Amino acid sequence: GFGCMRLPTLGTHTEIDEPEATRMLHHAIDQGVNYIDTAASYGGGISQIRVGRVMATRRNEVFLATKTHRRSYDESMQLLEQSLESLQTDHLDLWQIHNIRRSQDLDQVFADDGAIHAMMRAKEEGVVRNLGITGHTDPDLLISFINRFDFDTILMALNPADKYHRPFMDNLLPLANEKNMGVIAMKIPARSRIFREGGLTSMREALLWTMSQPISTVIVGCDDLEQLEENISVAAEFNQLNSAQMAAIEAKVADYPLEASFYKAGAAGFEDGLEDDQQMDE
Numbered sequence: 001g002f003g004c005m006r007l008p009t010l011g012t013h014t015e016i017d018e019p020e021a022t023r024m025l026h027h028a029i030d031q032g033v034n035y036i037d038t039a040a041s042y043g044g045g046i047s048q049i050r051v052g053r054v055m056a057t058r059r060n061e062v063f064l065a066t067k068t069h070r071r072s073y074d075e076s077m078q079l080l081e082q083s084l085e086s087l088q089t090d091h092l093d094l095w096q097i098h099n100i101r102r103s104q105d106l107d108q109v110f111a112d113d114g115a116i117h118a119m120m121r122a123k124e125e126g127v128v129r130n131l132g133i134t135g136h137t138d139p140d141l142l143i144s145f146i147n148r149f150d151f152d153t154i155l156m157a158l159n160p161a162d163k164y165h166r167p168f169m170d171n172l173l174p175l176a177n178e179k180n181m182g183v184i185a186m187k188i189p190a191r192s193r194i195f196r197e198g199g200l201t202s203m204r205e206a207l208l209w210t211m212s213q214p215i216s217t218v219i220v221g222c223d224d225l226e227q228l229e230e231n232i233s234v235a236a237e238f239n240q241l242n243s244a245q246m247a248a249i250e251a252k253v254a255d256y257p258l259e260a261s262f263y264k265a266g267a268a269g270f271e272d273g274l275e276d277d278q279q280m281d282e
Contacts, residue, residue: 001035001184001219002028002228007050008043016223018050024228025054029061031232037155037184037219038087039067039098040079048086056088064089067098067134068115071108076118080127094153095119095128097145100135106144116149136187137265139172146179155219157187157263159194160209160249164257166264169213183215187263194260200252203227207234209249212241 007021016024025036036055038047048066055064066083068076084090097105097115109115122128132153135142139156146154154176156168163169176183188210194200210218211234222228241249253260258268 001037001217002033003186003219003221004036004038004047004051005042006221006223007038008046018053020224021050022054024222024225025051026058027225028228028232029054029058032236033232034062035065035184035217035219036062037065039069039096040083041067041069041098045082045086048083052086052088059089063093065094065096065132066092067096068118069098071097071105071115072111073113073115073118076115077122080118080122084127091126092122092128094130094132095122096132096134096153096155098134100133100141100145101137103141106141106148109145110148130182132182132184134186136263139166139168139170142168143172143175146176146181150179151181153182153184153216155184155186157261158185158210158213158215159188159190159260160200160206160246161190161194161253161257161260163250164254165261165267173214177214185210185213185215185218188218188220190260190262193262194253196253196256196259199256200249200260203230204234205249205252207231208238208241209246211235211238212246 002025007016036051038051040048042048064087066087068079070076070079080095097109119128119131123131130152132151132155133142133145134155136157142154142156156172158168173183188206189195189203194206200206207218220231222231261267
């Protein structure tokens with residue numbers, strides 16, 4: 001999967017201009033990457049526009065996913081219209097509720113005027129083929145959501161530091177598999193915070209660990225073509241790791257798990273305001 005959060009300028013990451021974004025997307029599809037993930041909030045909509053310029057000629061080659069960060073029916077329907085226009089398509093393969101992060105989200109999404117009703121209508125009308133949720137702060141909160149509604153997919157954080165703090169792999173991942181949901185993993189490099197001298201230093205190991213979990217795919221954001229090529233090569237040569245190999249990779253992050261899981265509630269870097277960040281996938 002290709003995570004498109006970084007296609008607009010993003011914080012301290014390398015700035016990706018429009019020609020480079022277009023080149024990266026075309027190259028990814030040429031190499032067989034067929035899962036494209038974006039969101040209405042990325043770069044104030046810039047990510048969707050840049051993806052759309054490629055979708056104009058290559059829509060039928062990919063599984064296209066985007067998200068609504070709004071919790072109400074009306075606002076989500078408005079975002080859906082904008083997403084379809086920006087992405088230059090008449091349908092989405094997957095529409096997701098973006099970044100479930102607090103208990104109030106449950107009440108808002110499932111209220112009489114909540115976003116879930118927009119999602120169900122869009123699916124009934126064939127504008128959206130699958131419905132999903134995403135989150136990276138609290139696995140228990142996501143469990144509440146998927147027990148409340150039969151979502152088709154879940155996008156969850158999953159990297160070698162997972163077991164040390166609020167693990168997604170212990171209860172949420174098995175439940176999602178039990179429900180036969182598509183499971184998309186994100187946060188593999190944790191915005192590069194999983195890499196440290198004397199700890200985990202290899203994107204290859206981080207990816208192999210996550211891909212060896214019972215998941216459907218991973219989405220990874222890339223700063224340049226070199227990173228994209230590295231990720232594609234790992235996927236192309238993938239062989240399932242055994243339990244000893246996975247444990248050895250986990251051990252490399254044992255000394256700094258809260259930094260490598262900074263996006264989780266209670267972890268290093270989870271400061272005021274981060275829970276409202278809609279630029280946190282991949």
